[in-house]
Amino acid sequence: MNRLDRPRARWALLLVAAAVAALSGGCGDDSSTSGAASRQDEVAERGASVMPFDLDRTTHQFTKTDSGGVQTVVADDPRDTAQITLIRQHLAEEVDHFRRGDFTDPAAIHGNQMPGLQALRGHAGRITIGQESTPDGGRVTYTTTVPELVDALHAWFDAQVSDHGAHATR
DSSP: TTTTTHHHHHOOEEEEHHHHHHHHTSSSSSSHHHHHHHEEEEEHHHHHOOOOSOOOOOEEEEEEETEEEEEEEEEETTOOOOHHHHOOOOOOOOHHHHHTTTHHHHHHHHTTTTTTTHHHTTGGGEEEEEEEETTTEEEEEEOOOOOHHHHHHHHHHHHHHHHGGGGGOO
């Protein structure tokens, strides 16, 4: 190959490489799926530092209601008394914090920009938060008459279901 053909060969090689990259861009991992899985892995890792129970042995359920919602956390094995005790202790502590507008733990897991979080922090006194034990864990009930806070609770629930993936249901 003479010296005049080298630049043309380089350009041809670059064009082929660009075409291959463009055509293969849609192949391989679905970035939205791998991004969601990566986010759920991050949340599970952060959750382990906040929640004393094992996320792989428990399930969160978030049920929206007209006046707020119900968060239930249960041991996957109803005979797992260690997990049940940890769930109940954790929920009691969280309810105490939430009633004071302290949502530090959810923010540590999901981030400060978590949907609904700012409204919940700023208006905690306008939300009635109750907690009770269930045979396999515990339940937290959030109730308000303020439509904007109902929306904030629903957004907060949706974010948790999305972030927790297989560890949470609606």
